[in-house]
Amino acid sequence: MDTQQLAQAPHDRLAAYLGKDLEQVNALIRARMASEHAPRIPEVTAHLIEAGGKRIRPMLVLAATHLCNYQGARHHHLAATVEFIHTATLLHDDVVDESQQRRGRATANLLWDNKSSVLVGDYLFARAFQLMVECGxxxxxxxxxxxxxxxxxxxxxxxxxxxxxxxxxxxxxxxxxxxxxxxxxxxxxxxxxxxxxxxxxxxxxxxxxxxxxxxxxxxxxxxxxxxxxxxxxxxxxxxxxxxxxxxxxxxxxxxxxxxxxxxxxxxxxxxxxxxxxxxxxxxxxxxxxxxxxxxxxxxxxxxxxxxxxxxxxxxxxxxxxxxxxxxxxxxxx
Amino acid sequence: MDTQQLAQAPHDRLAAYLGKDLEQVNALIRARMASEHAPRIPEVTAHLIEAGGKRIRPMLVLAATHLCNYQGARHHHLAATVEFIHTATLLHDDVVDESQQRRGRATANLLWDNKSSVLVGDYLFARAFQLMVECGxxxxxxxxxxxxxxxxxxxxxxxxxxxxxxxxxxxxxxxxxxxxxxxxxxxxxxxxxxxxxxxxxxxxxxxxxxxxxxxxxxxxxxxxxxxxxxxxxxxxxxxxxxxxxxxxxxxxxxxxxxxxxxxxxxxxxxxxxxxxxxxxxxxxxxxxxxxxxxxxxxxxxxxxxxxxxxxxxxxxxxxxxxxxxxxxxxxxx
Known part of the structure; x- marks a missing residue:
């Protein structure tokens, strides 16, 4: 490990190590937050998911599967699942706490309304379970x-x-x-x-x-x-x-x-x-x-x-x- | 079928036919809406679940399993699952619609607050998935x-x-x-x-x-x-x-x-x-x-x-x- 690596925060080193997997997880998240019929859903979700969270939870999934020598292709689904559950809880938390800011940006409940935050959260929770079912x-x-x-x-x-x-x-x-x-x-x-x-x-x-x-x-x-x-x-x-x-x-x-x-x-x-x-x-x-x-x-x-x-x-x-x-x-x- | 049966509404006839199963579903619902640590959860849930809904969704589950000659013991879990999903959506709906009355009673969001309705709904949704997993x-x-x-x-x-x-x-x-x-x-x-x-x-x-x-x-x-x-x-x-x-x-x-x-x-x-x-x-x-x-x-x-x-x-x-x-x-x- 060289000096530059040592100077990096461990989650940044993890992100670098898991880079290709994380890209695939992000692509899966973007694909699954789409809704053909209700464009409000990807708007609200993207506002939060693209706001630059650290993706610590998906990284923990990927770290665990790598550490256990997983050879399959469902770890991206599992990683996207936990990020969706997390995002759903953030949407609902901000309604419950009447928050105005999250990750340095106005919250969804403020930009849209509480209704959208509650229902899009429910949608993401359901999407999380769909992804999970695909893990088999x-x-x-x-x-x-x-x-x-x-x-x-x-x-x-x-x-x-x-x-x-x-x-x-x-x-x-x-x-x-x-x-x-x-x-x-x-x-x-x-x-x-x-x-x-x-x-x-x-x-x-x-x-x-x-x-x-x-x-x-x-x-x-x-x-x-x-x-x-x-x-x-x-x-x-x-x-x-x-x-x-x-x-x-x-x-x-x-x-x-x-x-x-x-x-x-x-x-x-x-x-x-x-x-x-x-x-x-x-x-x-x-x-x-x-x-x-x-x-x-x-x-x-x-x-x-x-x-x-x-x-x-x-x-x-x-x-x-x-x-x-x-x-x-x-x-x- | 005697005259009295003919005069009954079909969902009442179904309820009579499925009586013993429905009792077990109700017992399971009561057991699973409990929360050892957060008494607010069963309070809010009971307010809605005991308010005398027709249990039409659990009856549809039980009717389908009977009609298909199901011999196992997991149909009660499945029936309780759909009632929990239904109850969770009602709690969230009443927040979204700012409703004041449901089934002739004040809504949970009015009696407690929007926070409780959002979070207890989330809890019931999670409980529904737990029950579903038990269906195997x-x-x-x-x-x-x-x-x-x-x-x-x-x-x-x-x-x-x-x-x-x-x-x-x-x-x-x-x-x-x-x-x-x-x-x-x-x-x-x-x-x-x-x-x-x-x-x-x-x-x-x-x-x-x-x-x-x-x-x-x-x-x-x-x-x-x-x-x-x-x-x-x-x-x-x-x-x-x-x-x-x-x-x-x-x-x-x-x-x-x-x-x-x-x-x-x-x-x-x-x-x-x-x-x-x-x-x-x-x-x-x-x-x-x-x-x-x-x-x-x-x-x-x-x-x-x-x-x-x-x-x-x-x-x-x-x-x-x-x-x-x-x-x-x-x-x-």
Whole structure:
């Protein structure tokens, strides 16, 4: 590996390694998002799919199938499937969150309307299942239908945990599995199953995807309180203003005395926030070591991802996936 | 068949015949709409599922499997699948249409919120696919994923045909197939496939479900202009006020002179409606024989449904399905 390669982010190295496959996946995505009769569908889909997402989920599928020496031709279908499921959930998320921006562009619900986002999302979800059926594996279908249920359940759970200061760490973990880890782990597990990998490799790839996704989401939630602001590409304090009950908040509340608890009940539970409240929240988190323990939690999940993938045979892709688990937590430093 | 049975509506006779199976389907629906972690899910689902729908789609599945002498135990899963897909589309429809009432009760989007309706719909759709995977047939999965895509595509198409006076009969047919016929025909076709029926029986049951659904929807659209009002359980003129371009409108526009075309462009295209416009629309439809030709179209589809089912072997259920095709158009008289 030369210096230039080392300097590249691991997902860019993966993209370079999987280049030809990714092109075919993109061609398949474009072909399948077409609708002869309802031109609104490809318009809305293209707006989101061509906006330059990293295609991390299709890459996880392709990485898993390569790592398991898959010789067939259905991995592109599986990769397109997970991207469609992801895109469908983004369309619905933006309706649910009333979002205005995604990937630096106006959201579909703003450019068209909520109706189009809901229905085009449904269409993409159905298209995903069609592609999956073409993979010809009931076990792959089982994995992805379970992941879809976990995603939706996590989203509904999030509706009731938001603004609820009694949210537990177990509930938080369910929410972030639905948000990120369920589709990551389904991508890597289904890739291994499609390749006919032995059970211990299937399990290793499942655990890798799950731990990578959980780690990624905890880092995101850490940075909203512990980050430096503009360097992280999102506004620090957004979660606080939106009254999300994330891990740093849950752990700060767990250690709160009665006065602190009244503070959290006011700013998160009731949503009454004044100048200086966000700084006070951060100060409480520092006092109780909450930010540091959240950071350690993210690192522990990253370590689990690396340990899981270490069980796989020696392979360039294995090393890139391991580096990806490091990269995800590099934002913590 | 005694007099009492003859007096019953065919779907009530079907429900009586399939009683034990329907109970098991209802038990399965209740079990699978549960969510251990997000209680909002069964609350929203129960509101709609327990509201006393006729379970016509699960009955079509069970009727098809019985008619094809199915001996297995997965027909309940298939029947629950189609009811879940149907319920998911109702939840999303009510968000898209901003509906306030469904089956005589306040809609979920009104009682909870749009977010819950979107996400619980997604959850039920995922649950439907899980149930389908348990049926263990890739061909059944293929049929139902295709139907799901047709449903969503029809809904998106409807967004662009609404208020568009250039809508063609072909587009209209696609919209109503998405709205009703696609899931009817998927229910009967998938039932036959699950039962391992010969191809001509699979095709017959597909055609029956398709024609029954198309007929049903054309009758609905006829009654909105040609009906007698309160006898039909919906307000006459609703489609006109909502500027829907249904078959009676398409055929009236096809025969319009330039003055009449300007009328349709104003009331449907621009949505400028004054007192007396609805009566004038009905008068134009009578003048051009549009209502009569719409009525004949519905009857022709009902006949197609009966012709398709006539190919099946002699069976009580075959006769009830045939009667159901008559019953659907009986509202025309």
């Amino acid at each position: 594996s009931l076990r792959v279908l089982d994995i992805l239908s379970n992941a879809s249920a976990t995603i939706a359940e996590g989203e509904v759970l999030q509706l009731s945990t938001a603004q609820n200061i009694d949210t537990t760490e177990d509930q938080y973990l369910r929410v972030i599995r639905g948000k990120t880890a369920a589709l990551f782990s389904a991508a890597t597990e289904a890739g291994a199953v499609l390749a006919g990998a032995p059970e211990d490799h299937v399990q290793a790839l499942f655990s890798y995807g799950d731990a990578l996704g959980v780690s990624f989401q905890i880092v995101d939630d850490y940075l909203d309180y512990g980050g430096a602001g503009d360097a992280i590409g999102k506004n620090i304090g957004d979660d606080f203003r939106e009254r999300k009950v994330t891990l740093p908040v849950i752990r700060a509340i767990a250690q709160a005395d009665s006065e602190e608890r009244a503070f959290w009940a006011r700013v998160i539970g009731k949503g009454v926030q004044n100048d200086g409240d966000f700084a006070h929240a951060r100060a409480l988190m520092t006092r109780h070591g909450t930010l540091e323990s959240t950071r350690r939690e993210a690192l522990a999940w990253s370590d689990r991802a690396k340990a899981a993938i270490a069980l796989m045979p020696d392979h360039d892709i294995r090393d890139m996936l391991s580096d990806l688990a490091d990269y995800v937590v590099a934002r913590l430093y | 047939s890739l061909r059944v999965l293929d049929i139902l994923s295709n139907a799901s895509a047709t449903i969503a595509e029809g809904e998106v198409l409807q967004l662009s045909t609404a208020q568009n006076i250039d809508t063609t009969e072909d587009q209209y047919l696609r919209v109503i197939r998405g709205k009703t016929a696609a899931l009817f025909s998927a229910a009967t076709e998938a039932g036959a496939v699950l039962a391992g029926a010969p191809e001509d029986h699979v095709q017959a049951l597909f055609s029956y479900g398709d024609a029954l659904g198309v007929s049903f929807q054309i009758v609905d659209d006829y009654l909105d202009y040609g009906g007698a009002g309160d006898a039909i359980g919906k307000n006459i003129g609703d489609d006109f006020r909502e500027r829907k371009v249904t078959l009676p409108v398409i055929r009236a526009i096809a025969q319009a002179d330039s003055e009449e075309r300007a009328f349709w462009a104003r009331v449907i295209g621009k949505g400028v409606q004054n007192d007396g416009d609805f009566a004038h629309a009905r008068a134009l439809m009578t003048r051009h024989g549009t209502l009569e030709s719409t009525r004949r179209e519905a009857l022709a589809w009902s006949d197609r449904a009966k012709a398709a089912i006539a190919l099946m072997p002699d069976h009580d259920i075959r006769d009830m399905l045939s009667d159901l095709a008559d019953y659907v158009v009986a509202r025309l008289y």
